[in-house]
Amino acid sequence: MGKVVELKHPLVKHHLASLRNKHTPPHAFRDLVRRLTLLLTYEATAKLPLQPVEVETPIMKTECQELGARVGLVPILRAGLGMSEAVQDLIPQAEVWHLGFYRDEATLQPVEYYQKFSEHPPELALVLDPMLATGGSACEGIEMVKRWGVQHVSMLCVIAAPEGIEKVREAHPDVDIFACAIDDHLNENAYIVPGLGDAGDRIFNTLKR
Ligand SMILES: O=P(O)(O)OC[C@H]1O[C@H](OP(=O)(O)OP(=O)(O)O)[C@H](O)[C@@H]1O
Numbered sequence: 001m002g003k004v005v006e007l008k009h010p011l012v013k014h015h016l017a018s019l020r021n022k023h024t025p026p027h028a029f030r031d032l033v034r035r036l037t038l039l040l041t042y043e044a045t046a047k048l049p050l051q052p053v054e055v056e057t058p059i060m061k062t063e064c065q066e067l068g069a070r071v072g073l074v075p076i077l078r079a080g081l082g083m084s085e086a087v088q089d090l091i092p093q094a095e096v097w098h099l100g101f102y103r104d105e106a107t108l109q110p111v112e113y114y115q116k117f118s119e120h121p122p123e124l125a126l127v128l129d130p131m132l133a134t135g136g137s138a139c140e141g142i143e144m145v146k147r148w149g150v151q152h153v154s155m156l157c158v159i160a161a162p163e164g165i166e167k168v169r170e171a172h173p174d175v176d177i178f179a180c181a182i183d184d185h186l187n188e189n190a191y192i193v194p195g196l197g198d199a200g201d202r203i204f205n206t207l208k209r
């Protein structure tokens with residue numbers, strides 16, 4: 001069974017407080033998503049496989065270690081884009097493969113509108129989406145990543161609802177889920193409570209006025 005990890009680090013809690021604040025403007029919101037993603041990535045990549053590599057320092061040759069698997073990042077558009085550059089900062093060689101979904105407001109079902117996968121799937125994929133609400137988008141995204149041929153999938157989100165976690169665990173029991181916070185519940189519009197509102201709109205400054 002995959003694990004569910006909620007980050008407990010004080011810096012995560014500190015940045016989440018500003019992220020949730022409705023007065024935080026988009027440029028600050030983006031910075032906060034970025035900082036939280038760095039902390040999330042540190043945790044989610046703790047078990048990445050390594051392979052030996054010989055390196056010549058100015059003093060002598062020495063045995064070091066480097067990542068031993070191809071890592072793919074799969075941001076779920078749009079909001080997942082707010083996370084992918086931060087992960088790339090820590091794993092510069094990671095491949096980035098995009099998946100476009102929006103959640104239909106009436107049915108709450110994910111609607112796919114973009115997919116960019118190659119013929120050669122990476123061994124390991126990190127699916128990125130700041131919000132795991134009903135879990136519909138995550139389940140569909142993970143399903144597509146697995147069908148593509150990826151063996152190991154982890155889901156990274158900033159805020160997860162218990163309902164979404166349960167849905168992902170039922171459909172994909174092998175997948176590890178990492179979240180900066182697991183919130184209380186979903187409201188009648190399937191928004192996370194207390195949450196932060198619509199992550200995509202806050203990242204891209206497209207809130208309805
Ligand atoms: O768990 P679910 O109930 O499927 O909801 C979560 C999805 O909803 C949001 O995307 P949205 O549809 O708002 O698209 P956007 O990223 O373009 O704003 C969010 O970024 C997730 O992809």
Ligand SMILES: O=c1cc[nH]c(=O)[nH]1
Pocket residue numbers: 079131133190191192193195196197198199200
């Ligand atoms: O709370 C939520 C739920 C879905 N999508 C969001 O961006 N926020």
Ligand SMILES: [Mg+2]
Pocket residue numbers: 079198199200201
């Ligand atoms: Mg949105």
